[in-house]
Amino acid sequence: MIRVEDIQKHFGALHVLRGITFDVQKAEAIVIIGPSGSGKSTLLRCINLLVEPDSGKVFIDGVHVNRHGIRHEWVRQQVGMVFQSFNLFTHLTAIENVTLGLTRVKGIPHDQAIEKARKLLARVGLAAKENAYPAELSGGQQQRVAIARALAMDPKAMLFDEPTSALDPEYIREVLDVMAALAREGMTMIVVTHEMGFASNVASRILFMDAGKIIEEGTAEDIFQNPKEDRTRSFVSKILR
């Protein structure tokens, strides 16, 4: 579904990604862990081309997307993204946040868009909040609207960039539940998170990244119980404590 081949990225003189290669199968949920500054967010942004990789190839559903002649706007519609700080459009209600992309990017008529948005909001458990503005919602509710907004574009895969790390502990559960349900329904997902419970229950594989490279890859058991690399071991021991 998603394939990344030898991606390199520099920000000025800073070498952020140093040759990343991995594969994500359809309906697979992958969790990426790693210390801050290891390039996890940049990697996600390289997949939907919010950040253009310097070299290397990104394939989405078999299509090589980071080459000339492919519109970035089209690529981004294929892959939904959820951000750490939600980034809901503050001037629009919950339902307008979901419909904006449908009506303005996909050109779907307004009433059909509304209908679809209602279904999606119901799916993330927010049917009652459709007319609330983001500032009137809790963090967990905002993040769930953000998930509905990304799903509205019918993405082939979803990218989650630390979706729960800006939330109060009491709201983390509801967002993770929505994500776990998505994974059960067969959505292809790449999740950057440090929620170890989510990683071990939902993830089919875990990648450990450090300093712009994938250090280790394996099931939750491999990574958490018997890490092979020293760096993985020291990182896991810090976050599992």
Next chain:
Amino acid sequence: MTNWRKFLRDRWRYFDAALALAVIIGSLVYIYDLLVGNRGLDVAYITRNYPLYLHAVFNVYATTIAFVVGMALGFSVGWLRTARTVSVAKFAASMRVEKRERQEAPSGSEVTRRLLVVLSLLWYGTKYVVRRIGDGFVEIIRGTPLYVQILFASSFFIVFLPQYASEGILIGIIALAINTGGYQAEIFRAGLQTVHSGQVEAARAIGFSRLKAMRYVILPQALRLIIPPLTNEYIGLFKASTLLFVLGVQGEISYIAQHEGFAGDVFEIFAIVTVIFLAITVTLSFVVQALERRFRIPGLGIEQVKLPRGVRLARVGG
């Protein structure tokens, strides 16, 4: 008893406005009384000069056209000024990286590599130059008096486009538009930069192009933020439009200059002119306040506290 209290609470905004007006007009009357009270008000003189008061319409007209044109100019320049330019040092650093990589792992032909370097240099160079032109424009407009700018525009037309040199209104409106464009560029830049970068990222992530993200996500938020400074700018421009009298344009002040020559018994006229300008600007600020309430985003910023019917705030210390 309770009825008039309720009436007062519901209509407080209007009483508030009336009170503000009363204070303003009262002060003017007091000043008038101080200056000409003892010699009496020359009503005939005031009514004889009624065409003067109609000339305020011209000021509104000129200001509005200049303001709208300046808005387009200001938005363009303001947007331009949010463009990121790459510093020479950073560009050189990325070029060094690229050169090292080329030596380590040669790929592609040498010619295409060179071409890419030249193209990126051109792209960043153009961006840099265009942005600096925008910066220069704002600095020039902001750093020179409007009076000088109007005279400059007038002399420009006399020298280079003499066939239009007698079109005082045209020249005046162009001068005002360019002037307000410079100020509005700064207002727009501030507004656009205040919208959180995550908003653009989110819009781009669901497939919006840069232009559409600007139209549907950034501008609606930025415009709400800049309503107050834009109003300020409009009022400032409206007042500044009186300066057009130097072009012989039929505005408030030119009429006085022509008919009264700024000499003698013109206090009454300036008092009336003051009141006319005040009435227009005060009306405008009330309209804008209503606009701001209408477009406020629920849950953001400071909200006027509205109590449900029958609920009263507890009296503190009473």
